[in-house]
Amino acid sequence: MTTPTPPPAFALDGLSKRFGDKVAVDEVTLDVPPACLFGLVGPNGAGKTTALSMAVGLLRPDRGTARVLGADMWTDPVAAKRELGVLPDGLALPERLTGGELLGYWGRLRGMPVPVVRSRTAELLRILELDEAERLGTTVMEYSTGMRKKIGLATALLHAPRVLVLDEPYEAVDPVSARVLTAILRRFVAAGGSVVMSSHVMSLVEQLCDRVAIIAGGRVVADGTVDEVRAGSSLEDRFVALVGERRLAEEELSWLAS
Numbered sequence: 001m002t003t004p005t006p007p008p009a010f011a012l013d014g015l016s017k018r019f020g021d022k023v024a025v026d027e028v029t030l031d032v033p034p035a036c037l038f039g040l041v042g043p044n045g046a047g048k049t050t051a052l053s054m055a056v057g058l059l060r061p062d063r064g065t066a067r068v069l070g071a072d073m074w075t076d077p078v079a080a081k082r083e084l085g086v087l088p089d090g091l092a093l094p095e096r097l098t099g100g101e102l103l104g105y106w107g108r109l110r111g112m113p114v115p116v117v118r119s120r121t122a123e124l125l126r127i128l129e130l131d132e133a134e135r136l137g138t139t140v141m142e143y144s145t146g147m148r149k150k151i152g153l154a155t156a157l158l159h160a161p162r163v164l165v166l167d168e169p170y171e172a173v174d175p176v177s178a179r180v181l182t183a184i185l186r187r188f189v190a191a192g193g194s195v196v197m198s199s200h201v202m203s204l205v206e207q208l209c210d211r212v213a214i215i216a217g218g219r220v221v222a223d224g225t226v227d228e229v230r231a232g233s234s235l236e237d238r239f240v241a242l243v244g245e246r247r248l249a250e251e252e253l254s255w256l257a258s
């Protein structure tokens with residue numbers, strides 16, 4: 001008897017979204033295998049956040065489907081979200097809570113046992129170096145940009161999901177915390193989890209990710225292993241070649257520093 005092949009961690013099929021006359025995402029189809037760190041890159045306004053928002057159930061697609069470990073995000077959202085941890089773009093957080101209170105609240109929303117929430121909260125705050133702020137009673141409203149990103153990551157990790165979707169997780173995070181984040185993501189994938197992360201830092205995606213997709217103008221223009229996509233050059237050069245370079249002409253901004 002053959003064992004059934006496990007479903008992809010994430011399967012996006014023909015996802016499309018239009019805002020008025022603007023086609024933001026156009027037939028995006030991607031498979032993220034189990035135990036994979038998947039990078040999603042593309043220029044500003046390419047459609048990454050829109051695609052990821054539809055994939056995790058935050059934005060209803062005009063067309064197409066998104067499945068998490070086989071469960072359809074829009075017809076079976078409870079099953080699809082059970083195994084999913086999300087760091088959305090511009091995360092709206094309850095501002096008047098401390099990080100620890102926020103995680104406590106989050107854990108209860110997820111129906112987790114209180115002692116588990118307590119011990120994971122303490123561990124996450126310590127590892128992400130938010131414990132000092134917690135001791136001082138700092139509320140999320142008073143957090144710096146990087147601290148907000150880190151508490152957002154903690155909420156994504158708290159229920160020990162099997163699939164993580166992280167919109168620019170390294171943005172505004174200091175180098176020490178970035179190394180911690182990398183260690184967390186590597187350990188997560190080594191244990192069989194999958195991560196989809198968007199980033200503008202090509203060197204980071206090259207170092208960290210197993211697979212990468214480049215999105216431009218709402219469409220997937222390249223998708224494969226990092227080696228396949230960079231095709232013998234650097235990921236940044238390949239990105240620029242596929243997306244198109246913008247050079248500054250001699251006369252442009254000539255008033256600047258004149």
Ligand SMILES: Nc1ncnc2c1ncn2[C@@H]1O[C@H](COP(=O)(O)OP(=O)(O)OP(=O)(O)O)[C@@H](O)[C@H]1O
Nearest residue numbers: 019022023024042043044045046047048049050051
């Ligand atoms: N709520 C909205 N209403 C109207 N247009 C939108 C909305 N959200 C996104 N768009 C448009 O959809 C396109 C894709 O935006 P999106 O935020 O997905 O890009 P992105 O690839 O995440 O960009 P960045 O790298 O700058 O974060 C852009 O042209 C943007 O202006």
